[in-house]
Amino acid sequence: MGQSQNSRAVDKIKQLAEYVRSQVVRRRNARGGRSAAEHLIAAMRCVYNHAVDDELITETDNPARRVAKPRRLPSTRRGLPESGLEEVNRVAASTGNDPTLDTLLLRLHTETACRRGGALALRFEDLDPGQCLILLREKGDTTRWQPVSPTLMRHLQDHAHQRGAAASGGQLLRYRDGRPITTRRYDHLWKRIGQHLPWVATQQISTHWLRHTTLKWVERRFGYAIARAYAGHTDSTSGDAGTTTTYIRADLDEIANALAAMTGESHPLAPNTPVMQGGGA
The missing domain is CATH 1.10.443.10 (Intergrase catalytic core)
Incomplete structure (x- = not known):
């Protein structure tokens, strides 16, 4: 995979993550779709890791590893009195x-x-x-x-x-x-x-x-x-x-x-x- 192709693949994954994030069902305890985006990126990493294992691409050509997961927010859960x-x-x-x-x-x-x-x-x-x-x-x-x-x-x-x-x-x-x-x-x-x-x-x-x-x-x-x-x-x-x-x-x-x-x-x-x-x- 060429450098330009790899960059385009990175951009596509980022765009897909943002799309998934924007389309989540809004619940009262929703956190802006962060979890949905995180799961999407994790799934893409899994797919590309299999491609690396099968020698379809090299590790340096893996675009998913260049896409950062959303930072997790602190939990709102706490102990009850x-x-x-x-x-x-x-x-x-x-x-x-x-x-x-x-x-x-x-x-x-x-x-x-x-x-x-x-x-x-x-x-x-x-x-x-x-x-x-x-x-x-x-x-x-x-x-x-x-x-x-x-x-x-x-x-x-x-x-x-x-x-x-x-x-x-x-x-x-x-x-x-x-x-x-x-x-x-x-x-x-x-x-x-x-x-x-x-x-x-x-x-x-x-x-x-x-x-x-x-x-x-x-x-x-x-x-x-x-x-x-x-x-x-x-x-x-x-x-x-x-x-x-x-x-x-x-x-x-x-x-x-x-x-x-x-x-x-x-x-x-x-x-x-x-x-x-x-x-x-």
Whole structure:
């Protein structure tokens, strides 16, 4: 590919990214189409990388690598105050067609700071009631054992037995008729909560805010290393901070210690930990 052709290809990718950015559906939480443009450029890089691998072009002729992705803006998500978390749980427990399921979802995400994908991938065989651990499978094909309180473990087991997951296997979280839930349950849950709590609708609160809430609570009281492990973030060797985390990695018993303090329940992996009565994210 000649230099002029390469420059034209670069311009075409930039123009396409701007077009995609301008045509996105405008939602209340939209951020100017940045994500759409970023995904478009990532897709173009993938296509041209395959062309390089197949020796159709050289790496120096790859126009996609010369197109910068839009700079990501800081997230508007943040941790909820304790009063806000209580309001959310109160509405979930008193409205809707399945409060038992909804309150279980909220407690699961609040205790573990897991993502929606991790909760939806949870199976009955992923429960270790003896040590109060659950196996989470999340993005990037990562897996981790996460401590949960004895109360949450009991409710997860009851849910699995009552709704068929214990007998049939497969996804643990289910509707009353035994159908596995999907992300739509989360969407309906937060829409309903927003109808009762206007601030939830206005700020576009979602399940991921619970992750922020828990991790902020853990970091403030137990430090960065434990909050990082609690989040399930994998080690990175890029940069000084990433290298340092190799030496300050928290252990599972330290995560259990933070959980015990947060929930006010002792945990099998941290049996001698004094709990903070009235704790909570």
